[in-house]
Amino acid sequence: MAHDASAVSAPSGSSAAQSTADPFTPPADSSLWRKDFLLGAATASYQIEGAVHEDGRLPSIWDTFSATPGKVLAGDTGAVACDHYHRWREDVDMLAGLGLEAYRLSIAWPRVMDAAGAPNRKGLDFYKRLLAHLKEQGITTSVTLYHWDLPQHLEDRGGWLNRDTAYRFADYADLMSRELAGSVDAWATLNEPWCSAYLGYGNGHHAPGLADGRFATQAMHHLLLAHGLAVPVLRANDPASLKGIVANMGRGTPNTESREDRRAAHLFEVQHNAWILDPLLKGEYPRDLFDLWPGTEPLVLDGDMRTISAPLDFLGVNYYFRTNVESDGAQGFREVPLAGVERTQMGWEVHPDGLRDLLVGFRQTYANLPPIYITENGMASDDKVTDGQVDDTQRIAFLKRHLAAVDQAIKAGVDVRGYFLWSLMDNFEWAFGYERRFGIVHVDYATQKRTLKRSAQLVAKFLKERNARSS
Ligand code: FCB
DSSP, rough: TTTTTGGSOOTTOOTTTTTTSSSSSSOOGGGGOOTSSEEEEEEOHHOOOOOTTTGGGOOOOHHHHHHHHHHGGGOOOSTTOOOOOHHHHHHHHHHTTOOOOOOEEEHHHHHBOOTTOBBOOOHHHHHHHHHHHHHHTTTTEEEEEEEOOBHHHHTTTGGGGHHHHHHHHHHHHHHHHHHHHTTTTOOOOOOOOHHIIIIIIISSSTTTOOHHHHHHHHHHHHHHHHHHHHHHHHHHOTTTTTEEEEEEOEEEEEEESSHHHHOOOOHHIIIIIIIIHHHHHHOOOOHHHHHTTOOOOOOOOOHHHHHHOOOOOEEEEEEEOOOEEEEEESSSSSEETTOOOOOOOOOOBBHHHHHHHHHHHHHHOTTOOOOOEEOOOOOOOOOOBBTTTTOOOOHHHHHHHHHHHHHHHHHOOOOOOEEEEOOSOOOOOOOGGSSSOOOOOOETTHHHHHHHHHHHHHHHHHHHHHHHOOO
């Protein structure tokens, strides 16, 4: 069933699903045709579940933040979102109907544990049912433990600025991996620690909304420590699964070839990538980070870096855009937006080569680079349903070009094993609320009706063809 795209009903009158040469299908020599290259879709708990007061779920920092006037566009919150907490079964069936082979989801920490650390059975049962149904449908499950919805009671005690939160996270990882062992193929500890640390504590764009550079580096250290403490716990409780982490990676390019601008681009990538990858893969923070942000060295205790750099089974890479930068005339960089380039609804530049270049660069920089999954890639567009159809032409080209970039990286020797579209369906896009639509499935938030966009139909068509060839 999971591989049966015939369950997808294309709207009548759509010829795209029938045509052979379509704007999505990869060329014949693409690695994407390999059956062992996993193709899936991703979501995250706070962005889709809703039901924030149900079955004993406690408040998270995103409930608090989104309820604070001025923090989220149009005052949107995740209170209802895609109502996935109630519609999970049909959402999984939709995913399976598209022929997608893998699903990346996250667990809402405040749904499954109370403030004293005791399990919340009702919350746990939700994920047990969800994972069991995914397994029934033959779908590979990738579970992220922390996609930003920190329990508010932990934030009240300092959140990621408090070292104790890292130990609480290890307790949470312990509970989850004892309860869910056997139904998770891959565990990711954190999603995008850069966003949690920098946007959450460094510039205040995300929950909890604090803005201090010193906070950002300390929060990052505790996030990475939380990851490092959780990995051995996950290994002990669920040995058969993969363990890794998901990070957003940024491509910085110099505005000119001057030495200053090239240094600026280097610092951009240090701040976005090496800040996370060096501790994980080299066991140290990049020194350049503290040239960029003098005086922000975090408090690191003996043994922390060893804990943080425990070997990983995979690295999840999230990629969206590149940033063109120049020297700011002092220690750092500033963005120089390029004119005349293609952009998405987010204003992000479409730049598939950045994904390839990052992957190839990481392979050169880190001798111990683990196997890679692209755990998020996609784009927002202002999609509308017209006569039952959503013609998301820009997204189709975007996906095709980024998958081609992944193929190029594989051919250059990078071990990329899979790709998850962001996102399965339109959802709560953090500080941008519901205005920005990233899904391959359209969600009408008034009725909760799901409509397959043309991108979803073309992905399904490709997967069906790929399946037919290899069977
Ligand atoms: C990433 C987040 C994900 C989604 C995309 C667009 O930074 O991990 O939840 O919001 O951006």
